[in-house]
Amino acid sequence: MSGRVLVGVKRVIDYAVKIRVKPDHTGVVTDGVKHSMNPFCEIAVEEAVKLKEKKLIQEVVAVSCGPQQSQETIRTALAMGADRGIHVEVSGKDYDSLGPLQVSKILAALAKKEEAQLVILGKQAIDDDCNQTGQMTAALLDWPQGTFASEVSLEAGKVKVVREIDGGLETIKINTPAVLTADLRLNTPRYATLPNIMKAKKKKIANMKPADLGVDLTSRLEVLRVDEPPQRQAGMKVETVEDLVGKLKEAGKV
Amino acid sequence: RFQINVRTCSSVSTPRITTHYTIHPRDKDPRWEAVEMERFADEADVVIVGGGPAGLSAAIRLKQLANEHQKELRVCVVEKAPQIGAHTLSGACLELSALNELLPDWKERGAPLKTPVTEDVFSILTEKHRIPVPILPGLPMRNHGNYIVRLGNFVRWLGEQAEELGVELYPGYAAAEVLFHEDGSVKGIATNDVGIAKDGSPKDVFERGMELHAKVTLFGEGCHGHLAKQLYKQFNLRENCDPQTYAIGLKELWVIDEKKWRPGRTEHSVGWPLNRHSYGGSFLYHLNEGEPLVALGFVVGLDYSNPYLSPFKEFQRWKHHPFVASTLEGGQRIAYGARALNEGGFQSIPKLTFPGGLLIGCSPGFMNVPKIKGTHTAMKSGILAAEAVFPKVTAENPDSETAGLHVPEYGENLKNSWVWKELYSVRNIRPSFHNPLGLYGGMIYTGIFYWILRGKEPWTLRHQGMDAHHLKPAKDCTPIEYPKPDGKISFDLLSSVALSGTNHEGDQPPHLTLKDDSVPVAKNLAVYDGPEQRFCPAGVYEYVPVETGDGMRLQINAQNCVHCKTCDIKDPSQNINWVVPEGGGGPAYNGM
Numbered sequence: 001m002s003g004r005v006l007v008g009v010k011r012v013i014d015y016a017v018k019i020r021v022k023p024d025h026t027g028v029v030t031d032g033v034k035h036s037m038n039p040f041c042e043i044a045v046e047e048a049v050k051l052k053e054k055k056l057i058q059e060v061v062a063v064s065c066g067p068q069q070s071q072e073t074i075r076t077a078l079a080m081g082a083d084r085g086i087h088v089e090v091s092g093k094d095y096d097s098l099g100p101l102q103v104s105k106i107l108a109a110l111a112k113k114e115e116a117q118l119v120i121l122g123k124q125a126i127d128d129d130c131n132q133t134g135q136m137t138a139a140l141l142d143w144p145q146g147t148f149a150s151e152v153s154l155e156a157g158k159v160k161v162v163r164e165i166d167g168g169l170e171t172i173k174i175n176t177p178a179v180l181t182a183d184l185r186l187n188t189p190r191y192a193t194l195p196n197i198m199k200a201k202k203k204k205i206a207n208m209k210p211a212d213l214g215v216d217l218t219s220r221l222e223v224l225r226v227d228e229p230p231q232r233q234a235g236m237k238v239e240t241v242e243d244l245v246g247k248l249k250e251a252g253k254v
Numbered sequence: 255r256f257q258i259n260v261r262t263c264s265s266v267s268t269p270r271i272t273t274h275y276t277i278h279p280r281d282k283d284p285r286w287e288a289v290e291m292e293r294f295a296d297e298a299d300v301v302i303v304g305g306g307p308a309g310l311s312a313a314i315r316l317k318q319l320a321n322e323h324q325k326e327l328r329v330c331v332v333e334k335a336p337q338i339g340a341h342t343l344s345g346a347c348l349e350l351s352a353l354n355e356l357l358p359d360w361k362e363r364g365a366p367l368k369t370p371v372t373e374d375v376f377s378i379l380t381e382k383h384r385i386p387v388p389i390l391p392g393l394p395m396r397n398h399g400n401y402i403v404r405l406g407n408f409v410r411w412l413g414e415q416a417e418e419l420g421v422e423l424y425p426g427y428a429a430a431e432v433l434f435h436e437d438g439s440v441k442g443i444a445t446n447d448v449g450i451a452k453d454g455s456p457k458d459v460f461e462r463g464m465e466l467h468a469k470v471t472l473f474g475e476g477c478h479g480h481l482a483k484q485l486y487k488q489f490n491l492r493e494n495c496d497p498q499t500y501a502i503g504l505k506e507l508w509v510i511d512e513k514k515w516r517p518g519r520t521e522h523s524v525g526w527p528l529n530r531h532s533y534g535g536s537f538l539y540h541l542n543e544g545e546p547l548v549a550l551g552f553v554v555g556l557d558y559s560n561p562y563l564s565p566f567k568e569f570q571r572w573k574h575h576p577f578v579a580s581t582l583e584g585g586q587r588i589a590y591g592a593r594a595l596n597e598g599g600f601q602s603i604p605k606l607t608f609p610g611g612l613l614i615g616c617s618p619g620f621m622n623v624p625k626i627k628g629t630h631t632a633m634k635s636g637i638l639a640a641e642a643v644f645p646k647v648t649a650e651n652p653d654s655e656t657a658g659l660h661v662p663e664y665g666e667n668l669k670n671s672w673v674w675k676e677l678y679s680v681r682n683i684r685p686s687f688h689n690p691l692g693l694y695g696g697m698i699y700t701g702i703f704y705w706i707l708r709g710k711e712p713w714t715l716r717h718q719g720m721d722a723h724h725l726k727p728a729k730d731c732t733p734i735e736y737p738k739p740d741g742k743i744s745f746d747l748l749s750s751v752a753l754s755g756t757n758h759e760g761d762q763p764p765h766l767t768l769k770d771d772s773v774p775v776a777k778n779l780a781v782y783d784g785p786e787q788r789f790c791p792a793g794v795y796e797y798v799p800v801e802t803g804d805g806m807r808l809q810i811n812a813q814n815c816v817h818c819k820t821c822d823i824k825d826p827s828q829n830i831n832w833v834v835p836e837g838g839g840g841p842a843y844n845g846m
Binding site for chain 1: 294296332336337339340406407410422424427445448449458459461463464509545588752753755756757842844845
């Protein structure tokens with residue numbers, strides 16, 4: 001099968017950074033904080049590039065929805081081997097309220113526009129942990145979905161996907177075009193090396209707005225408040241079983 | 255945790271700690287036999303190692319000159335931090351001299367200078383009290399006219415100015431190796447390889463770094479750069495200067511109770527908790543950027559002699575002094591970090607140029623120690639370097655004896671600049687602390703010779719040898735009883751390290767390399783009780799019992815490293831050699 005793969009990449013706060021809640025409790029501090037490509041998106045890009053290297057598909061297009069800095073994330077995907085990028089510009093309040101439903105609408109519109117054979121996404125983003133965008137995109141397109149993929153193979157117009165599920169592994173075969181979401185064990189992403197970053201500067205990134213795709217960004221969700229998890233209270237040591245039972249009774253647990 | 259039990263060639267059974275190829279070369283390693291080691295190479299006019307104040311000032315100045323003279327100039331900056339500013343840490347009070355020269359319209363360009371200094375307070379602390387010291391005009395620590403900045407944000411802004419001018423910035427890529435022409439001149443640098451496993455073997459994702467060749471390479475790695483360390487040896491740059499001496503600076507950012515917030519106020523102290531023979535002191539700056547934010551920190555000279563001293567714990571206990579705790583009570587700590595800084599000043603400036611390259615910024619070291627300011631001089635050195643390099647790299651026929659251009663004009667221009675005059679005038683203040691009265695002798699000296707005579711005394715006091723050689727054996731010293739952190743004002747080491755955002759790819763060779771794996775236990779632990787456990791501000795070094803049998807081994811938690819360079823400086827055996835880890839690793843400072 002020859003064709004185009006659309007890969008979604010999200011710019012998220014780096015996983016090793018300590019998150020701080022904004023003083024007004026409307027969200028977390030992002031200004032100046034180290035960001036990187038969502039780890040599951042890296043795996044998605046790697047899988048797409050691998051398919052291209054095996055000559056099973058022809059072109060990898062990396063998409064990101066977000067502010068100006070999302071272009072850096074697209075550049076990393078280009079350095080890993082994507083051919084061109086699309087930056088869907090969403091910033092300010094729109095970006096604060098951007099969620100899986102709107103992103104899915106954008107990706108669905110792009111998948112149709114680009115006549116993609118496959119849409120490969122990370123299974124979830126590490127900032128919101130929603131795990132919804134892949135599934136919603138497939139539903140909006142009425143395409144089959146292979147989520148939590150730990151192995152992907154293309155065979156004669158179909159995709160065989162080994163999925164990681166609670167009980168173990170499930171193997172399914174789905175028709176293309178399809179949406180796949182990458183799980184941790186799908187592959188080990190390659191590094192974006194400096195020569196490739198330099199070459200990536202010459203690759204094209206198209207700019208567009210959600211309105212250009214006919215997508216309305218109004219969110220149906222309203223974030224009321226963001227708080228830090230409660231501080232872990234110190235435990236206490238007891239000497240005897242009687243003490244333990246006594247303390248449990250005091251706390252109303254027994 | 256890293257653990258491979260492999261017998262080394264020494265007679266003592268030591269679990270192998272160091273697997274880095276700089277200690278165990280790959281050309282002799284059978285695991286690397288089949289691996290393609292050729293590197294992709296690219297050419298630039300000027301390559302700058304380090305995207306800090308010096309490196310970015312040089313880059314900006316080069317492009318300004320190129321535009322003025324309508325010349326094409328390819329300037330590439332490589333920086334190990336994942337984004338420009340992420341490895342920057344400083345107090346800081348910025349003096350505007352160099353910035354006004356470089357970008358006089360900095361205000362219109364939106365430079366993050368939002369807090370002019372309004373109040374300058376200097377104290378000598380005792381355990382419970384504070385002796386105020388008037389900062390008379392003329393004393394070096396006077397901050398009138400300066401701005402309190404979050405240097406990381408300032409550096410990020412400099413990066414944006416550089417990119418606008420067409421400088422190619424490559425954060426996330428560390429310069430790992432200096433490249434040489436056949437005639438011995440510097441040809442450029444190679445960036446770090448990626449995809450080497452912890453045991454030193456190649457992974458599937460292994461890729462060589464790339465080579466960046468340049469007519470001239472500017473090295474601006476900051477205090478105690480690892481490539482500069484090699485260059486000093488290679489070109490004998492330190493034969494006519496004193497060894498560099500250092501301090502470690504630890505810093506935190508706190509959001510404090512609004513009632514206690516005094517935007518523009520700077521506080522400095524000396525004295526408690528250090529005794530009069532240990533050089534060091536504190537800073538506390540009230541920023542004015544919206545939130546009631548203070549930047550505070552503690553500096554400890556690394557020439558201390560007691561191996562039981564822990565700079566981190568001195569910092570934590572200093573915060574409990576009533577004068578400091580009153581500001582922090584009810585506040586919340588939001589950031590932590592540490593970095594070594596230069597204290598050698600004038601006497602320690604090495605030869606700055608060599609065929610194919612030159613040294614700028616805190617790497618050779620232009621810090622004005624009594625002012626505790628090095629940013630303005632670092633920037634000026636970058637500007638001067640650019641101005642000296644520009645005519646040479648754009649000349650039709652560069653008259654150079656070597657393939658890599660030699661630019662001795664940079665060194666000469668620096669000698670004729672205000673940087674030299676400034677450093678000369680304060681040259682004797684730091685060394686004056688080495689007297690029987692310690693701190694007080696130093697202050698008296700400063701009062702007489704600097705304040706009155708402006709450093710015009712005809713003598714130059716010398717430094718007392720390398721910091722690493724000042725440590726006394728543990729048996730001759732008294733352990734220090736540090737109070738336990740209270741979790742509100744003072745904190746433990748690991749929760750502090752977490753706030754630095756530091757991280758590294760776990761499966762790579764530790765970048766804290768040991769020349770000899772057996773020395774830590776045989777010497778550092780045996781004679782000095784393992785001082786690296788205490789001077790590392792990130793908990794990288796731990797002596798733990800061996801799994802079977804008796805004895806201890808050194809465990810290196812390389813992932814915690816915050817790239818401060820203190821271990822390379824203070825290791826009494828000088829056995830630790832810090833090299834760059836995979837680019838992008840290290841702290842994730844945000845406006846530090």
